[in-house]
Amino acid sequence: MPERQILLRALDTIGEDLRELEILYERYFSGEEKREPLQKREALQKRLRQFINRRIMKTDLRFRYESLAARYHTYAGYWDRILRLMDEGKYERHTGGNRPAPLVDQDKSGPKNDNESAYQQMLKAHKECALDRPAPSRKQFDAYLEKQRSSLAKKFGSHEIEFRVVTEKGKPKITARPKKAPTAN
Structure with missing residues (x-):
């Protein structure tokens, strides 16, 4: 050879x-x-x-x-x-295990439940990308989505906004689009 x-x-x-x-x-x-x-x-x-x-x-x-x-x-x-x-003793492990438990009596279709799904996607994408910085806290993530929701409401009108997490160039990214209205049969 x-x-x-x-x-x-x-x-x-x-x-x-x-x-x-x-x-x-x-x-x-x-x-x-x-x-x-x-x-x-x-x-x-x-x-x-x-x-x-x-x-x-x-x-x-x-x-x-x-x-x-x-x-x-x-x-x-x-x-x-x-x-x-x-x-x-100066390094804090970022396991994502200290998330607050979801509220049981929460409305299933509200923005908080959508935030939970998007946040779980963000944690998963952040872990898969193996970034050297910690994932955003739930509070930071919710605040960011609410800010985006209010600015996008002007653009899309009264439509509800759906957020998804995608990975681009090895980094998690949040995308937004208006939710489709359910069709009546």
Whole structure:
């Protein structure tokens, strides 16, 4: 097998493992995982070190290796900083578990119930995107939707507004549109 293909496969594997390690650390920082993925981190670091003294002649492969190594070192610095904050007790895990319980006697068709659905979508999208900032609190989210509802009421008239959360370019985004009136049969 040519050396180029061997290097390409090794770099592909390193890239996949780095992405997996990112996810494992985010899960650890959010409290889903109980232990830090140290073994996988050390194994990845060892494989990256194998390339340090290796002379890679092909420019594209050398660039790819250097990009992966730089990405790893950037993440390693970030992980070490978060771990240090956790040790000092200054890091708050953002699990989303401290949401207020929904009110039982609430009107099912009111804007609060729509907000609940949109908020759950936002939490899910925020978790899937693995962003480094916390998801907005329920109070912040409701205040934002009410502000948008009042400004969109001028645009759409008296129609009710439906909010949905979509992911664009790796970030959650709130979209709005007027609700369709139920059709009579």
